[in-house]
Amino acid sequence: MNKHLCPSCGEPLITVWQKLWLGPLRKIECKNCGATVTVPMLKGLLVIGIGSLTPWVFGFLAFSVVPKPASAVVFVASFLSGFILGSVLFFWFYNRYVPLVIKRVG
Numbered sequence: 077m078n079k080h081l082c083p084s085c086g087e088p089l090i091t092v093w094q095k096l097w098l099g100p101l102r103k104i105e106c107k108n109c110g111a112t113v114t115v116p117m118l119k120g121l122l123v124i125g126i127g128s129l130t131p132w133v134f135g136f137l138a139f140s141v142v143p144k145p146a147s148a149v150v151f152v153a154s155f156l157s158g159f160i161l162g163s164v165l166f167f168w169f170y171n172r173y174v175p176l177v178i179k180r181v182g
């Protein structure tokens with residue numbers, strides 16, 4: 077699992093999972109240079125807003141392609157697979173397109 081680099085000093089700072097947890101309302105301090113790093117408020121909120129919907133949309137899409145009538149098991153399985161796919165796509169998108177920014181130089 078590769079790490080995101082500190083935008084201030086270029087040292088590996090946080091893992092992609094830590095970045096997901098970071099969000100625009102949290103910040104993290106670089107142990108190397110002391111800069112406070114976060115994700116941009118507007119972009120972060122936008123992506124989180126879309127991201128919270130994406131798994132549900134994919135879940136319903138996956139269910140919609142299942143032949144009807146479908147049993148409860150098929151319903152749950154198709155919805156979950158779409159939901160997980162949507163989540164994975166969102167994680168990828170978030171890590172790819174939401175940059176880390178320096179909030180305060182240490």
Ligand SMILES: [Zn+2]
Nearest residue numbers: 082085106109
């Ligand atoms: Zn740094």
